[in-house]
Amino acid sequence: MKKEYKLALFIFITIFVIDQFVKYAFVSFSWDIDGPFMSLKLAYNYGVAFSMFSFLQEYLKYIQLLIVLIATIYLLKNKEVFFKYYIAISILYSAGLSNILDRFTYGAVVDYFYWHYGFEFAIFNIADVMINLAVALIILMQIKEMRKEKKNKEIKF
Structure with a gap:
């Protein structure tokens, strides 16, 4: 097995x-702290984010699974994309599938971080943070690649 697959599986x-585990603890043991x-x-x-599309509550888990399936098919057909962005x-997959599992297990996504200093922010969880981290990594890698391509074009002329 390639090292990228092993690291991706570990992550x-x-x-x-x-x-x-953290979600289970909040649901089962009432870890509320002010x-x-x-x-x-x-x-x-x-x-989903900020409770958008809550009117689709019963169908969201299936819509999200369909999106994961389509993304997986895309990655299977475009392995170079996976190897470029595997981390x-x-x-993204672990966090997204964790939130989807919540929908099947608890009927909704379990959230617990509530920021309220200076302003009130939406309640979120570790998976939400990881999803944002994954998107930020992809964006940063894209910016880095665009800068490198731009620099290479300037050097050629």
């Missing part, structure tokens, strides 16, 4: 297990 399993800047409060998100993809 996937690690993030998935940690996220599911803090001056951020609190830990159990909340259920029936939609970000493994983070």
Whole structure:
């Protein structure tokens, strides 16, 4: 097995297990804590980011699974994309599938981080943070690649 696959699998399993453990603990043991800047409060998100599309509550898990299936087919047909972004993809898949599992297990995504210092922000979870991290990594890699291509074009002329 290629080292990229091994590392991707390790990242996937690690993030998935940690996220599911923390969510289970919040649901089962009431880990609610109030803090001056951020609190830990159990909340259920029936939609996606910022509870958008919550009217699709019953169908979101299937829509999201379909999106994951389409993305997987794309990656199988375009392996170079996977190998280029395998770390970000493994983070994205683990976090996304963890949130989808929540929909099947709890009927909604389990959220618990509540930022309230200076302004109130949406309640979110580790998987949400990881999804944003993965997207940021992809964007940064794209910017780096565009700069490199631009620099190579300037050198040729």
